[in-house]
Amino acid sequence: MSLPLAASELLLARQQMAFTLGFHIILASLGVGLPAITLIANWWGLRKNDDAAITLARRWSHAMALLFAVGAVTGTVLSFEMGVLWPRLMARFGEVLGVPFAVEGIFFFTEAIFVGLYIYGWKRLSPRAHLLTGIPIVIAGLGGTLSVVAANSWMNQPGGITMDSAGKVTDVRPLEVIFNGAAGYEVPHMLLAAYLVAGFLVASIYAVGWLKGRRDRIHKLGFLIPFTVATIAMPLQFLVGDTAARAIAVDQPAKFASMEYILDTGPNQTEWLGGVLVGSQVKFGIGIPDLDSILVGFSPSTVVTGLDQIPEDERPPAPTLLHLAFDAMVGIASALLLLVGWFAFSWWRRREPPESVWFWRASALSGIGCIVALESGWIVTEVGRQPWVVHGLLRTEDAVTGASGIAVSLAAVVVLYTVLGIGTILALRAMSRRWRTEGLTEQGVPYGPPADEEAT
């Protein structure tokens, strides 16, 4: 190994953090999005007296319980990692990051309680009371996202603190920490991402069923409810993402210049689609003259800061990775926008989803695609912040632990999470198979009278 020991430990620590966060964020997105979709189905079922919708809500709530359990576990690991991997980040800024995380604790607690109530309340609570126990879950999901993403956006744009000359924090203004300069776009962007991931992923499962010829009312509603949520969120996400990119061009120019291949500061910047940065040359990319300047400031004469203005040791590593991740996010977003546009058009004309098998094939892929967009976005945010862990204040290499043995913990985490991921998918499939074989019998009376539940 040619790397000095400290540098390789740093790399391993970053990889472990990235891997565990990347895993957790999928579950977290479902944890935020799925309760909302479930509750919509539940509410619709009660309002329209539609048993199929109630059955769906009931099934999804069981999937939700499983995903919550796995999400909580992976989230707990993250809390340990903040300490064991980045002790010097916590020593200096633990008291700042702790503010949003403490707020998050309230939301998770509320969430855990009401998930329990909702799942164990199907049989004996009144339908209305039961529906009401679901609402705090949705609100807690919103609040939880706000607080965790506030912590992350604070690392991108730290504010709300006073430090003495030695760099020790002497005063913290909690509201300024939470509502920092980047929270305004990161929080809504992540929130919409969570609804999109949950919406497309659930819809894609029923789209596969549709392609296999399962076209009963359950499959139809199972597609329509989540896909409609995604249809509403998708254009909003485009607007928020666009705002985020423009804000970053000003506030985090190193990140923007890397992800957009802006080498020299100036007007008339080319927008690159795809491409690999070799030295100071973009290879294999499609360049659209002036477009980048237009996107940033609505005019070709907009001056955009390039990498030449950024000191060499403050440039993010791997601009090609950043650029391709950004392209993947925007490319997938554009494809998904077309897909929901197709759906909306067909619905507007015929009150039916499109019949074309291509629509259903594309929808079957939308869930995975959306997860790729989610992960790509996080790569842009996190790798683009490097070499800083707290932008401008603390470098990642100064935050990492001095402990050795991260190779072992990283290997263990990869093996364990692989098993956990496979286990979760198998468990969900086992559930869905059971639902299908049990078929109509269990559709009967979800809010049954107490008399019929002695079976347990």
Add this chain to the structure above:
Amino acid sequence: MSEVVGIAVLLWVVVTLYAVLAGADFGAGMWDLLAGGAERGARPRAFIDRVLTPVWEANHVWLIFMLVVTWTAFPQAFAAITSTLFVPLSLAALGVVLRGAGFAFRHIVRGTPGQRAMGATFAGASVLTPFFMGTVVGAIATGGVPPEGGGDQVTSWLNLPSVAIGALMVATCAYIAAVFLVSEARKAGDPEMQGYFRARALAAAALAGGLAALDLVLMSSASPQLYADLTGQALPLVIISAALGLGAIIQVLRGGGWARTLAVGAVTAVIWGWGVAQAPDILPGTLTFDQAAASSSTLITLFVVFGAAVLLVAPSLALLFSLQQRELLGEDDH
């Protein structure tokens, strides 16, 4: 200054809640592990499962509160602990993952072999987390964590006194769980399970008592100052703990209704005894709570957040328990 005392007390409240509530969960997992073969263990396993299920996730949140309050209020101490105790903390986290996964999947996997594998993972992991958290406590108490962090990664916690505290933690979890299960069996009018867990509560109590005495002896040479404080300023709490523990045993034997309360009191008294013995230090002899504390604006924010948490979470918990008492919650056999 007074904020620091307030936050230290708050931290200890959270530690106590975690130890008692999650401790009961861990202990139940251990009894599951020890229940014997698929056939013989079926009854106690089903009983444990029924008692444990509805609120398990809520208990687990205390661990996160504990971590967050420590890193927010005492960042320097948190960093010192996490940078020294990388190994036991990682292993404790491993236990959290295995336990959560085993629990989540056990209800879904059907068929005995799969279920057994899940169950074994769940139960085995129930030992891992309390044991390694115990060694973390041991490392702190015996001065293995230097205030600037980066202490020895192995010897700081892999030593006789720390391992003995790990063992004590495991025995304590088993004890609390057994007492809880006796009470639940009594409430459910199930004399068979009451007898079953009564025997186990007594065994665990004997073990925990023995280990506690051993720990004190080991402490007297490993950390003379802490030992002096445990038998000095913290002595009343140590005595109260022993008395309550004994009272709980008597109640268990008599089938009385106070067993659970007394057992919780005994464990609470130990934890506060440790806190009082260490005070005013968070790392004994090297770092005081005051020195480790965050800025006072952070501490005040934590109080506000905690107040909001109480206002929001208390009624939710009350709702949960009231619905549970009125038997309005039940497994959806879907």
